[in-house]
Amino acid sequence: MKNKLMHLSNETMNVGFVKKVEALSGSSVRRCFQCGKCSAGCPMSAFMEHPPNRIVRLLQLGQGQRVLAGRSIWYCASCETCTTRCPNKVDLAAIMDALRKLSWDADGPSKESYVQLANRLFIENIRTYGRQYELRLGAAFNMKSGQFLKDLMLGPKLISKGKLKMFHSKNKNIGEIEAIFKRIEEMRKKGEAL
């Protein structure tokens, strides 16, 4: 973000976005008093440009776009340390989930597309096979991320150890999964679910 100065006004504060985050996560961002305990315990904060407590502060100031433009939300490992330790019961892990969903819905503008890609392929696998097909997950990830050689030495080793199956069969009741995906899409279209 080029403009580091933050001018707060009705125009620059997106309160609607914050309300969406609160509705999706079921957690208030206003309860946070910036003690920093979440960031102190976060194993991933070293990789983030905005550590968890700053994410909440930015949300309190209506700066959703700044949050989504950065990589922080894609470096959260969902380990729940922040939520567990928060003295004010801010469910930061759920807030991170909500932010990722909003970024996902907007198809970006996250810089961390590798993490998004991995999530997308994982969910695609569930829809197609019912269960994870790890070999396809790894191979598709490498193809689509352009890292053709990533973990190349690991693959054959895992196959020879029986850890990666070459072939995968679909669940017998796979139609039920497709129906769940369809119904959720339908509910969202009708505005019955966020």
Place this chain on the structure above:
Amino acid sequence: MTPGKKRLNYSYYPGCSLHASGREYDISTRALFKALNVGLKEVPDWFCCGATPAHNVDELLSLSLCAKNLSLAEQVEGDLAVACAACFSRLKTTQHHLKEDEERRKQVETAIAGPAALDKPVKHILEILAREFGLSKLEESVKKPLLGLKVASYYGCLLTRPPEVPELDDCEDPSIMEDILRALGAEPVQWSHRMECCGANFTLSRPGVVLKLSNAILESARRAGADCIMVACPLCHGNLDIRQKEIKDAYGAPDSTLFGNIFGSELQQGASSDQRDLPVFYITQLAALAMGVPSGNLGFESVITDPKPLLREKQLL
């Protein structure tokens, strides 16, 4: 349950990893339960629980997948036994959320076109071993105590967090794994990183992150004098076992930077000259070994960091 009389019986949700990269966890769980004469019956046609990726971007989908699995589990008698920490966390979280949030429950029930079965108790196998089967009975069943084996119990993230969901043990200072180890005759070591995250599913998208975090965990275990690490999660196992050689390659060289020279090796994560391999065991492998299950039935052939030299040295093979 009438004490001492009725045989314990569980329905079983293995989860995707246990049918693939974590196959030895599945094999050893079945072997252990058989040795303890505890029934285990797999839920037919279960689906992926969605793990972290699903709730990361679509909570409703994640809750619906788990609710569907819970209703499939209703077909099989007995409390639901889960071995994978992530599956366990997702199934318990779903029950917890849907019981508290009426509106969410209705949405999920629309999505799965049926009632959400929220009352079947979901239990991690640690809980089953330590509480339901019981530590004293476990100790009595030991045929080959794991004497002299120094084990670092690694809890990772989701077994105990957030506190109101798994109800497995204290979320900052758990002891259930150490208790089980003592019952098996092994020696749990005290160490600093037993609750630190290993990087979990970044293993696909950001392996560099996993190497850094897992290196810190392995280093901590080595410094505490552990012979090996014990886990109860296939992702933790994957990161610590499968990537151990890579971690050594990345962090193995003694640190020669100015920072490293001034502050010594203590502050530097990659500065240890001690580069022992640390075999990573599933809880069920160690427990089954202590119950006298032949080592050929425990999936050791699928492990990357070979545990056999250590087991031979301790005369456990």
